[in-house]
Amino acid sequence: MRYFFEVAYNGTNYHGWQIQQNATTIQQLIEEALSVILRTKIPIMGSGRTDTGVHCSQQYFHADLPENAAISNLRYKLNSFLPPDISINSICKVTDDAHARFTALSRSYEYRITQCKDPFLQNMSYFYPKSLDITTMNEAASLLVGKQDFESFSKVKTDVNNFVCDITEAQWVEKGDLLIFHITANRFLRGMVRAIVGTLLMVGKGKLRKEDFKKIIESKDRKEAGAAAPAAGLFLTAVKYPREIFP
Numbered sequence: 001m002r003y004f005f006e007v008a009y010n011g012t013n014y015h016g017w018q019i020q021q022n023a024t025t026i027q028q029l030i031e032e033a034l035s036v037i038l039r040t041k042i043p044i045m046g047s048g049r050t051d052t053g054v055h056c057s058q059q060y061f062h063a064d065l066p067e068n069a070a071i072s073n074l075r076y077k078l079n080s081f082l083p084p085d086i087s088i089n090s091i092c093k094v095t096d097d098a099h100a101r102f103t104a105l106s107r108s109y110e111y112r113i114t115q116c117k118d119p120f121l122q123n124m125s126y127f128y129p130k131s132l133d134i135t136t137m138n139e140a141a142s143l144l145v146g147k148q149d150f151e152s153f154s155k156v157k158t159d160v161n162n163f164v165c166d167i168t169e170a171q172w173v174e175k176g177d178l179l180i181f182h183i184t185a186n187r188f189l190r191g192m193v194r195a196i197v198g199t200l201l202m203v204g205k206g207k208l209r210k211e212d213f214k215k216i217i218e219s220k221d222r223k224e225a226g227a228a229a230p231a232a233g234l235f236l237t238a239v240k241y242p243r244e245i246f247p
Helices: 026-038 074-081 134-144 192-204 210-219
Strands: 002-009 055-064 086-093 106-114 146-149 164-175 178-185 234-240
Touching (some): 026 055, 106 192, 134 164, 134 178, 164 192, 192 210
Antiparallel strands (some): 002 055, 002 086, 146 164
């Protein structure tokens, strides 16, 4: 029987989501916990991959569990087994063909910048004290919305068939001392959000014009875009699915 698990984590101490050799990852620890609790090997499939140091307030993975698995207290057992910086927030049954990655309709990320030094936001935001033109950054960000090729913001070594994404939201919002970039799309390329943020910061500093940002998108050349913003400010915040997969 297939189940969706909702997970949140502080990514500071991990080498991202996906299992890797000689590195501790979120997927690895969850698979180990499930396999110990259910006394059989349980592979899981995540809705996507996050890089080293990236955080997550909502992600999903699916797993096929034995019919005799005790679901009622599985969340409690998992959270008791997992370290404090990883939390299973819900477990729900889905249709057998539901897939955490391929069935997802959209993903949303936030990139959080603080312009005032705050020790309580260390590793949870990017401290960037320089003056920024938020209005111009939002004008440039609006050029991202729509279905287009975003190869300019993708890591060079990637195994995707194409670089086309459909972005439905891209906006900077000021919230107290935080400057937060909200972005939602049907899919994201490797390193895409951090590359976009790094390039928009160049716009905010006056090093690039809105017209330059448009040309960077059209170039389909990663070398034309700015350096990637640090991982610590990035959060995966939401993954949406069609209602029909939840019986």
